[in-house]
Amino acid sequence: MDAHELITRNAAEVVTEAEIEALADDPEGKRAYVGYEPSGVLHIGHMLTANKLIDLQEAGFEVTVLLADVHAYLNDKGSFEEIRHTAERMRDQFIAYGLDESNTQFVLGSDFQLDDDYTLDLHALELETTLARAERAMAEISSGDSVKVSQAVYPLMQALDIPYLGVDLAVGGMEQRKVHMLARDVLPSIDREPPTSLHTPLIADLGTGRGKMSSSEGVTISMEDSRGDIESKVNDAYCPPTADPEPTEDGVERENPVLQVFEYHVFPRFDSVVVERPEEYGGDLEYDGYDDLEADLESGELHPADAKGALAEYLDRLIAPGREQLAE
Numbered sequence: 001m002d003a004h005e006l007i008t009r010n011a012a013e014v015v016t017e018a019e020i021e022a023l024a025d026d027p028e029g030k031r032a033y034v035g036y037e038p039s040g041v042l043h044i045g046h047m048l049t050a051n052k053l054i055d056l057q058e059a060g061f062e063v064t065v066l067l068a069d070v071h072a073y074l075n076d077k078g079s080f081e082e083i084r085h086t087a088e089r090m091r092d093q094f095i096a097y098g099l100d101e102s103n104t105q106f107v108l109g110s111d112f113q114l115d116d117d118y119t120l121d122l123h124a125l126e127l128e129t130t131l132a133r134a135e136r137a138m139a140e141i142s143s144g145d146s147v148k149v150s151q152a153v154y155p156l157m158q159a160l161d162i163p164y165l166g167v168d169l170a171v172g173g174m175e176q177r178k179v180h181m182l183a184r185d186v187l188p189s190i191d192r193e194p195p196t197s198l199h200t201p202l203i204a205d206l207g208t209g210r211g212k213m214s215s216s217e218g219v220t221i222s223m224e225d226s227r228g229d230i231e232s233k234v235n236d237a238y239c240p241p242t243a244d245p246e247p248t249e250d251g252v253e254r255e256n257p258v259l260q261v262f263e264y265h266v267f268p269r270f271d272s273v274v275v276e277r278p279e280e281y282g283g284d285l286e287y288d289g290y291d292d293l294e295a296d297l298e299s300g301e302l303h304p305a306d307a308k309g310a311l312a313e314y315l316d317r318l319i320a321p322g323r324e325q326l327a328e
């Protein structure tokens with residue numbers, strides 16, 4: 001796979017295509033980051049962007065993981081002490097998941113976000129931004145109806161992190177796109193380059209195929225799950241024999257989350273996938289890429305129950321190192 005393909009595979013969008021192209025062609029010195037609010041344990045949402053960071057490392061990027069402790073605090077995720085503690089645990093889980101410490105830089109937000117220069121630049125961005133714009137940028141990041149002042153400061157800090165970390169590419173889920181657009185608009189006002197961004201798709205809830213998989217509602221997979229937990233969640237997952245299910249009766253769009261997890265979590269991390277089947281049902285199936293697996297599910301060659309069995313097996317392999325880490 002060439003650099004451009006590695007960078008863009010499984011991305012829902014890049015802003016802009018031309019800027020990505022230029023980064024792909026740049027042989028050295030390119031840097032990317034993802035920021036995470038430390039809270040709870042690593043789950044499949046974090047792992048999706050972590051997979052992208054692993055692709056980017058392979059494509060020659062230097063990668064930074066920002067453990068955004070101040071952001072978590074501003075977004076009401078607990079006391080600063082608790083968040084700090086969670087940040088340390090999270091870092092260890094990312095390493096267990098495969099973000100090699102030798103080429104991943106882990107940075108704590110509070111290590112630079114409380115400096116004088118940062119604070120003054122932040123105030124300059126506050127002057128450039130209406131409350132309404134800041135609030136819109138946060139719509140898919142913070143929950144709750146009334147936005148606090150802290151949550152209006154949040155996206156401006158996220159924008160400012162990009163030049164302060166010295167990165168060329170900001171990576172995040174689709175829910176981060178409005179913050180990245182805001183960053184493109186406001187950073188030039190303080191003589192900083194507008195950043196390039198890449199967004200990963202949102203994966204549907206495992207149980208229903210609707211909405212998005214999240215740690216706060218519905219069914220997700222986390223590093224705390226035992227093999228048995230994974231098996232029962234995957235077993236109960238929504239998996240019609242198509243990649244393009246009909247909407248529900250009341251018109252809610254649905255995805256096939258089992259296929260999505262194969263596409264965005266399993267295939268990026270394994271060279272091939274074996275679906276074990278007894279001889280009388282045709283024996284094992286082996287796939288070198290996602291498309292063939294999807295085609296077999298659609299044609300009926302691969303039964304959803306067998307697909308689920310294999311998914312549980314591979315998810316377990318992805319989770320195991322983190323689970324062991326947590327048990328320490």
Ligand SMILES: N[C@@H](Cc1ccc(O)cc1)C(=O)O
Nearest residue numbers: 035036037068071141158161
């Ligand atoms: N907004 C991100 C966290 C984050 C914070 C600061 C950043 O610079 C980047 C990302 C989230 O929703 O989890």
